[in-house]
Amino acid sequence: MRRLTFVLAACTLAMNQANADLVINGVKSSTSPVTPATTTNYTPVSSFQSCIANLRGKALSSGVTAATFSRYTQNLSPDYSVIEKLNYQPEFSTPIWDYLSGLVDDERVVKGQQMLVQHRDVLQRVAATYGVPAETVVAVWGVESNFGDISGKYPLLQALGTLSCEGRRQSYFQGEFFATLRILQRGDLREEQLVGSWAGAFGHTQFMPSTYEALAVDFDGDGRRDLVSSTTDALASTANFLKRGGWQTGMPWGFEVKVPAGLSIAGESRRNKKALSTWINKGLTRANGTALLQGNLSESTPAGLMAPSGPNGPVFLVFKNFDAIYGYNAAESYALAIAHLSDRLQGAGPFLTAWPTDDAGTSRAERREIQQYLLNKGYDIGAADGLVGDKTRQAIRQEQTRLGLSATGRAGQQILKAFREDSAKQMMQ
Numbered sequence: 001m002r003r004l005t006f007v008l009a010a011c012t013l014a015m016n017q018a019n020a021d022l023v024i025n026g027v028k029s030s031t032s033p034v035t036p037a038t039t040t041n042y043t044p045v046s047s048f049q050s051c052i053a054n055l056r057g058k059a060l061s062s063g064v065t066a067a068t069f070s071r072y073t074q075n076l077s078p079d080y081s082v083i084e085k086l087n088y089q090p091e092f093s094t095p096i097w098d099y100l101s102g103l104v105d106d107e108r109v110v111k112g113q114q115m116l117v118q119h120r121d122v123l124q125r126v127a128a129t130y131g132v133p134a135e136t137v138v139a140v141w142g143v144e145s146n147f148g149d150i151s152g153k154y155p156l157l158q159a160l161g162t163l164s165c166e167g168r169r170q171s172y173f174q175g176e177f178f179a180t181l182r183i184l185q186r187g188d189l190r191e192e193q194l195v196g197s198w199a200g201a202f203g204h205t206q207f208m209p210s211t212y213e214a215l216a217v218d219f220d221g222d223g224r225r226d227l228v229s230s231t232t233d234a235l236a237s238t239a240n241f242l243k244r245g246g247w248q249t250g251m252p253w254g255f256e257v258k259v260p261a262g263l264s265i266a267g268e269s270r271r272n273k274k275a276l277s278t279w280i281n282k283g284l285t286r287a288n289g290t291a292l293l294q295g296n297l298s299e300s301t302p303a304g305l306m307a308p309s310g311p312n313g314p315v316f317l318v319f320k321n322f323d324a325i326y327g328y329n330a331a332e333s334y335a336l337a338i339a340h341l342s343d344r345l346q347g348a349g350p351f352l353t354a355w356p357t358d359d360a361g362t363s364r365a366e367r368r369e370i371q372q373y374l375l376n377k378g379y380d381i382g383a384a385d386g387l388v389g390d391k392t393r394q395a396i397r398q399e400q401t402r403l404g405l406s407a408t409g410r411a412g413q414q415i416l417k418a419f420r421e422d423s424a425k426q427m428m429q
């Protein structure tokens with residue numbers, strides 16, 4: 001039996017909002033949150049047409065018919081902006097509190113709660129079939145595509161065809177290119193529906209084409225697996241992904257904990273799991289002071305201690321279900337965003353321990369406010385969309401210098417406060 005690789009590339013939304021690291025089968029890359037370039041500086045090293053023609057044999061042996069191959073490749077043109085995305089190096093890495101505050105904000109909690117109501121019947125059937133709670137499925141949906149609002153604008157054949165012929169990881173992307181051709185051949189989706197992230201993730205839940213082939217399900221019974229226009233299929237496929245990734249029904253993903261003063265947690269990690277009794281014996285409690293052992297957990301349940309910002313920030317005990325979520329995009333910060341959003345959708349509040357920073361992160365509404373201030377000041381940063389890209393960061397840096405602050409370029413609470421004070425001062429004048 002073929003072993004499934006539970007690694008997805010390219011969470012469009014998370015990429016855009018947090019400039020998050022992207023992991024494609026273990027290779028880290030990063031993406032620019034700026035609007036895709038229409039012109040490109042990348043110089044191809046091979047002729048695109050001859051490269052694609054050379055892939056024909058491999059495509060045919062993967063199950064693509066000759067007719068499908070020629071139909072979808074004869075007029076295919078490259079888009080080298082995807083190679084620039086693949087090679088993009090961020091100016092600085094995003095602190096986890098910035099990442100989480102943009103992905104799990106009140107706006108997304110409220111919208112997620114509306115989705116839980118709107119899709120209640122489907123979500124109940126999904127939970128009964130796959131054993132994954134509605135809130136977890138909706139949290140993935142919210143983080144992946146903002147509930148279907150943002151699912152990418154790159155034509156998949158063009159993006160994956162280009163990545164198959166240039167840059168790093170060509171053989172990985174060739175596999176995804178062939179999978180895309182097989183999806184079209186099967187007739188589940190049309191070519192114009194296959195539009196997604198620059199790396200080929202598409203639809204409500206941003207599946208890669210090979211993941212789609214392995215894990216997408218037809219849950220609305222129309223005979224087609226459609227993650228683009230059927231939310232029913234998309235929600236069920238997400239639950240199927242988590243179930244196949246090892247989701248344990250009735251178990252938690254984990255929770256925030258309180259570590260006794262003086263207890264070293266150096267060397268602990270999500271992967272380094274120990275029996276829950278070990279942590280009980282070390283004196284850990286849940287962050288609110290209650291016992292670790294509750295619900296379906298037992299003393300032997302394997303649990304890893306995860307401290308994404310070190311011992312002075314929020315610390316979590318995580319179980320197997322956290323790993324199932326982690327499989328969606330292979331980043332702990334990403335999995336924590338989904339896990340936390342699922343808790344918030346069940347009515348929980350923010351983490352009890354503050355992040356170790358004097359400049360906390362901002363919500364998308366606050367980021368839009370920062371951008372509006374910059375636009376009012378005449379900075380050319382595009383629309384106030386809450387997505388912090390290089391232009392917004394550069395403008396913040398200039399304003400920080402003008403206001404006598406250190407020029408970090410971060411859209412955090414400190415610059416928001418400074419802008420609000422500056423605006424108030426101008427109103428008085």
Ligand code: CA
Pocket residue numbers: 217218219220221222223224225226230233
């Ligand atoms: Ca269907």
